[in-house]
Amino acid sequence: MSLRSLFLLILGAIIVTFIAVNWSAMTAPAHLNLLFTEVDAPLGVVLLGLMGVLAIAFISVLAYTQGAVLLETRRHTKEMAAQRELADKAEASRFTELRAHLDNETARLSEAFTTNGTELLARIDRLEMGLREGPESGAQVLAALRELGDALQGRVDRLEIGLNEQRKATVDALPAPAAEEGESAPEQNA
Numbered sequence: 633m634s635l636r637s638l639f640l641l642i643l644g645a646i647i648v649t650f651i652a653v654n655w656s657a658m659t660a661p662a663h664l665n666l667l668f669t670e671v672d673a674p675l676g677v678v679l680l681g682l683m684g685v686l687a688i689a690f691i692s693v694l695a696y697t698q699g700a701v702l703l704e705t706r707r708h709t710k711e712m713a714a715q716r717e718l719a720d721k722a723e724a725s726r727f728t729e730l731r732a733h734l735d736n737e738t739a740r741l742s743e744a745f746t747t748n749g750t751e752l753l754a755r756i757d758r759l760e761m762g763l764r765e766g767p768e769s770g771a772q773v774l775a776a777l778r779e780l781g782d783a784l785q786g787r788v789d790r791l792e793i794g795l796n797e798q799r800k801a802t803v804d805a806l807p808a809p810a811a812e813e814g815e816s817a818p819e820q821n822a
Contacts, residue, residue: 651680727806734802738795745791752784 633641651658658676759777 651676730805731802734798734805737798738802741791741795741798745788745795748784748787748791752780755780 654676658680659674660676661672662675664671664673664675664678756777759780
């Protein structure tokens with residue numbers, strides 16, 4: 633029980649005790665003027681009745697206010713739930729777009745890696761043909777082959793680093809997969 637409720641209970645008990653002790657004075661008839669007529673009635677009972685009417689009016693206003701607040705709270709709760717659902721859908725959409733973008737970038741990098749490998753193999757084939765045709769420029773061709781090999785190794789290393797960084801960023805950005813998605817995720821990474 634709160635302190636306020638305890639105070640109101642004690643105050644109510646004091647008022648009831650006062651009325652009980654002074655009941656004979658409360659019921660003593662008195663001459664009352666009601667502006668348009670005069671009556672003989674017990675003044676204490678009339679005032680007690682007015683206090684009861686006032687208490688009922690106060691309780692009615694309190695109940696109405698409490699009901700209005702509850703309805704407003706319920707409306708706000710529904711609006712917040714709708715906004716939360718909308719935000720969740722937007723976040724899921726962003727993750728889907730991110731996954732599609734990362735898949736496209738991975739495919740583009742893989743294609744670039746394949747294209748560069750094919751071009752390098754074609755260069756090596758041309759150089760081999762040149763070696764077979766002219767042994768006098770063999771040292772120059774050998775130096776060129778070494779230079780191309782070093783350039784190819786550098787490109788391959790950069791592409792592997794880029795792919796690894798993109799895969800790591802993809803894994804970090806995506807939410808933890810559910811049980812069903814968890815089984816298919818390792819197959820995609822392999």
